[in-house]
Amino acid sequence: MIVDDHPVVRDGLRGMFDHVGDIEVVAEAADGFQALAMARxxxxxxxxxxxxxxxxxxxxxxxRLRTDHPQIKVIVLTTYDTDADVTRAMAAGVAGYLLKDAPREELHRAVRTAAAGGAVLAPSVASALISRPAAQLPSPRELEVLRLVARGAANKEIARTLLISETTVKTHLKHVFAKLGVETRAAAVVVAMERGLL
Structure with missing residues (x-):
């Protein structure tokens, strides 16, 4: 689904996916309210x-999409990569953050990655996240939790694998987020990988 208030941008994006066999544009929306209706x-x-x-x-x-349709992976596609925009988007739980100057192949790869449960960040966004000062490194146990998150495991599954409670998993993740200076699972995985922690 393409969500953008500029018809020219929507047309251009649709054109970028026209002849891609494994990706189909099923909906377009000009604003958030239309997007919610189209998502349904x-x-x-x-x-x-x-x-x-x-x-x-x-x-x-x-x-709203995260609440009503948690199965939909959202990739922000914008011209803005300010810290405030990136932080708000990550906190909202996006699967990716790309800039509108991204090449066609990068967009295709991003959609496939997000659909498969992965995270995608524009290089400038990744650099901004990584360059944030890290207070300290995650502990070995916190990294174990993060490794399972990177494999797509949910909290319940992580708790079962590591023989700990779900509450303990959440606590470990809270500490990881604080130490890496991020607010979502996707951002934590990306930053940890870039820093060579995973």
């Missing part, structure tokens, strides 16, 4: 989401 109807696996839109903006839409 079209059931997309991935949404490419602009941040600045009239009515319900990108972040508001992402938060």
């Amino acid at each position: 109807r079209a059931r997309p696996h991935v949404a490419l989401m602009d941040l600045r839109m009239p009515g319900l903006d990108g972040i508001g839409t992402i938060e």
Whole structure:
């Protein structure tokens, strides 16, 4: 699903996926409210989401989608890579953050990666996340939890694998987020990989 308030951008993006055999554009929306309606109807696996839109903006839409349709992976596609925008998007639980100047192949790869449960970040966004000062490194136990997160395991599965409670898993993740200076699982995995922790 493509969500952008500019018709020209939507047309351009649709064109980028026209002859890609394994990716189909099933819906388009010009704002957040349309996106929520289209999500109900079209059931997309991935949404490419602009941040600045009239009515319900990108972040508001992402938060609603995460609640109503948690199975939809959202990739922010924007012209803005300010710290505030990136932080808000990551906190809302996006699977990726790309800039609109991303090449066609990178967009295709990003959609496939997000659909498969992976995380995608534009190089400038990844650099900004990585360059944040780290207070300290995660402990070996916290890294064990993070390794399982990187493999796509949910908290319940992690608890079962490591023979700890779900509450303990959440506590470990809270500490990991704080130590890596991130706010989501996807961002934690990306930053940990870039820093050579995983």
